[in-house]
Amino acid sequence: MSGTGAPQLVVDPADLRKCAQLRVGIVAAQWHTEVMDALLDNAREALAEIGIAEPRVLRVPGCFELPVAAYAMAKRRYDAIIALGVVVRGGTPHFEYVCRAATDGLAKLAVESGIPVGFGVLTCDTEQQALDRAGLPGSAEDKGREAALSAVATALTLKGLGEH
Template sequence: MAGSGAPELGINPADLKRCAHLRVAIVAAQWHTEVMDALVTNAVKALAEHGIDEPTLVRVPGCFELPVAAHALAKNRYDAIVALGVVIRGGTPHFEYVCQAATDGLTKVAVESGIPVGFGVLTTDDEQQAIDRAGLPGSAEDKGREAALSAVATALTLKNLGER
């Protein structure tokens, strides 16, 4: 895991009041229910802690479908999108194709729309690595929370730059 050296994610206190006015959407895959439920729950909780009480939640079958749903949300002018998913390596090249497609697609949505996409797609070698990153009790990391806060912090930065 890359947990060492990660920044302490937080929102500048001067920007906290502005969070409540943000429109945030979460797009989440359905594969790997235990991990996905934790990622979504922790993202929603992190948003609520920052005054964003009702993010839009959209579920899609898998990580390959995340970019098209994020694109549709971006067209609806959300201020930030949180993309959550899990891809666990198997014995075929499927892992590489899905990871690359999700990463490239979500990057394209963010760059072309100018709307930040918090990247909470876990790409792991096994299920235990996913559990360790999902923010479950005993997990070393909480990628749902991190993705949500990254999207919100970037949205606020763009607003401060006069971009949105």
């Protein structure tokens, strides 16, 4: 199971006021509706729990388009960006190309912009693996929630650099 050993992401109550001041964006693909709806709903729910009630959401056709939408948010100086998507392996090399483009594009954006990008892009061999990670009832993992909290936790950490 990929979730084994994952950190328990909890925002310190002292940081909740800081969370409410963050500008958070979500870029979400549209392929695999059931999984994507769950990832997006769970990311929004996690953000609401820590005081971020209205993140800006951009929907794009697929995972290949995630980096350009995230880049647009970075140019507008969002404090954290959450990227959500699903790619399920097929019988062609398309899977590798899309996964590599999304991963490399989002990683490059985070490093070059200094804006945390929560990586909630599922790269699965089967549809069932995606369902198991979507945070649906019976799912083993909730990658939408994890990506949202990771991005916010990193944004708070980076903002703390200026306080010392």
